């Protein structure tokens with residue numbers, strides 16, 4: 001019998017820190033490329049999940065699928081049933097700002113949403129979900145140390161990927177500084193807050209809604225190396241000083 005309706009992993013199979021790719025192929029690639037002693041713990045609905053070690057520390061990966069409802073189910077179960085305490089999204093996003101270029105990283109400080117889910121949850125309030133401050137600071141510092149082009153700021157999460165008004169629909173949030181759009185960060189931060197857990201969303205910019213530029217799916221695994229290394233270093237708390245103990 002499965003432990004949850006959506007997951008066959010047993011209690012205790014997940015590490016406390018879980019990286020969350022949207023795409024199962026990304027999950028599989030991260031497991032094969034970055035983790036040691038790795039084992040697959042879930043295949044239900046193709047939401048591949050693995051547990052292994054990164055530089056000796058236990059880390060899990062779990063595929064969220066696309067959109068807030070899908071992520072919400074998996075994040076809820078990871079926090080409620082599997083004892084996860086830190087969730088780090090390693091996703092993709094579309095640029096909403098001129099200066100946010102393809103292939104850079106967007107580290108989301110907070111995330112607006114057009115989701116009707118929030119209207120059910122918060123009544124008259126427009127809840128403002130945000131990243132865990134410690135994870136956010138660590139990611140920003142480590143990204144500088146690694147020389148990765150990145151932007152820290154607010155993002156938007158939308159339930160609509162294909163929309164006839166490609167950019168115009170974001171006018172309000174763009175005018176107030178939103179850097180990029182994805183579909184899950186708002187839900188991730190909201191659910192983590194509910195469980196008093198830590199969350200961070202790091203996304204690679206794969207297209208621009210401003211100028212229509214796009215990356216090719218074939219370059220994407222390569223493209224994700226910086227994001228995944230950064231997320232893993234953040235997950236295990238590595239800074240340059242810790243990573244180079246022999247430094248004078």
Ligand SMILES: O=P(O)(O)O[C@H]1O[C@H](CO)[C@@H](O)[C@H]1O
Pocket residue numbers: 021022023065066067090091092093161182183184
């Ligand atoms: O690449 P992932 O992590 O799935 O993220 C983005 O890509 C999907 C849309 O293509 C949505 O899930 C969006 O948030």
Ligand SMILES: O=c1cc[nH]c(=O)[nH]1
Pocket residue numbers: 092093094095161181182183206207209
């Ligand atoms: O959610 C997403 C992700 C990438 N690009 C978009 O336009 N939207």
